[in-house]
Amino acid sequence: MPHLLHIDSSARGEGSASRRLSAEYVRVWRDRNPHGTVTYRDLAVDIPDFVSPEWITGVFGPAEAANADTKAALEASERLIGEIESADVLVLGVPMYNFGVPATFKAWIDQVVMAGRTFAFGEYGPEGLLKGKKAVVLRSSGSDFDNPAFAPMDFHAPYIRGVLGWIGIADVEIIAVNGFAAEQIDAAVREAGNAIAASAGAASPAA
Template identity: 90%
Template sequence: MTHLLHIDSSARGEGSASRRLSAEYVQAWKTHNPHGTVTYRDLAVDTPNFVTPGWITGVFGPADAANADTQAALEGSERLIREIEAADVLVLGVPMYNFGVPATFKAWIDQVVMAGRTFAFGENGPEGLLKGKKAIVLRASGSDFDNPAFAPMDFHAPYIRGVLSWIGITDVEIIAVNGFTPEQLDAAVREAGNAIAASVDAAPLAA
């Protein structure tokens, strides 16, 4: 049975374009995969912890310094990592904030990128351990960062592609909308519906 992990990170509620896009993608995926299952995590509501001294000690040691704080920090990471491990598909609603990702999404990344769990260093260098998964990123921004005038300031898409690749997820698709007004974003979201339908239809995700 195919499993999907749906993550939202926008601080907005109903007015969020990235939330609308991710919800539309998941609905299309459910139609395409009627027996598939979904796990949902809203990072704006259930925000992952930031990296703490206890987390650093828990991950990097020394072992004799482990205590209840380090154990609790690692349990939080482990829960998030297992959600990714269980998923065949990741649908990530990630708006652009100040040319990058929201702090809530960065906190999630910092919890799941862990040496020995999601990547390792071998004889041939670093290797991602979460292979065989597909990620679809639904992005909303004010400006069009495909425009050469704005492209140099896009620290969103390259970062997401890079960090997901680091943990082994190299099949990453980004569906982006942009607009400064609600009307512009509404039109962009409606148009993106075609891209979402094409994405689901062109790459059957059923196991």
């Protein structure tokens, strides 16, 4: 039975393009996978902890400095990592904020990228440990980053591809919309429906 992890990170509610896109993706995916299950996490509501001294000590040691606080910090990470481990597909609604990802999404990344847990340095160099998953990023931005004038400032897509690849999720698809006016965004969201249908309607890794 395939399992999907749905994450949103826009600070906006109703008006959010990335939330509309990710919700549509999950709707199509549920149609295609009637026995599939979904976990939802809203990073704008449940803001992940930031990396703390306790977290760093918990991950990197020294072991004798471990205490209740380092344990609690690692448990918070472990909950988020566990959600990824359980999922075959990650559906990530991630707007562009200041040419990168929202701070809430970055906080989530900082919690789940953990040495010795989600990546390791092996005989052949770094190795991501969360393999066999697909991630779909539903991205919204004001400007069009296919435009060569803006493209060099796109630190969003390369960052997400890079960091997910680092933990082993190499299959990353990005479905992007852009626009400033409401009508422009509405049209872009409608147009993205085809890409969503093609992607969400395809077989999931575990289906």
